[in-house]
Amino acid sequence: MKESTVTEDFVYSFDASNTPVLAQTLLPGQSALGVPLLLESDAVYEIRAIEITDPTGLALIRLRDGFGNYLEDDWTPSAAFAGVVTQEPALVSPAGAALLLDLRNAL
Numbered sequence: 001m002k003e004s005t006v007t008e009d010f011v012y013s014f015d016a017s018n019t020p021v022l023a024q025t026l027l028p029g030q031s032a033l034g035v036p037l038l039l040e041s042d043a044v045y046e047i048r049a050i051e052i053t054d055p056t057g058l059a060l061i062r063l064r065d066g067f068g069n070y071l072e073d074d075w076t077p078s079a080a081f082a083g084v085v086t087q088e089p090a091l092v093s094p095a096g097a098a099l100l101l102d103l104r105n106a107l
Contacts, residue, residue, distance in 0.1 A: 007046075012039070026059075028107035034100050039066070041096035048090045054078035058107055064100040066093025075104055 014037050016023035021035050039045050045066070052061065060075035071091070093099065 010045075012037070026103060026105035028105050031102065031104040033102045035103065036098040037101055038098045039093055039096070043095055045093040045095075045097070046090040047087055047093060047099075049084045049086050050081055051084045052078050052081035054082075058105055060104040060106050062102040064102075065091050066097030066099060068100070075102075077106070 014022065019035065019037065021032050024032065026032060047065075050063070052059075057079060059078040061072075061078050061081070062075055063071045065071060
């Protein structure tokens, strides 16, 4: 029997209301490492785009996928993710996974 696959569009938004560490102010050179961006546990996710809004423009970031693999080789200015950045191929994350975000104040 062939397994049925249903694809639905879903938008996750992470901010200070659901990820409290994002409300913190980082001092110059300070980092917040391994901030979990939790996905729901009932489905495998194919992440097709990422957008980061950084009103200060001072953040450097690193992202890890649902398997813990870094998406960038080094710290990346948050501005690189301003606007919707398409992920090709899509990032596949297992059910119940979390993306991990590292933040650093660039000053």
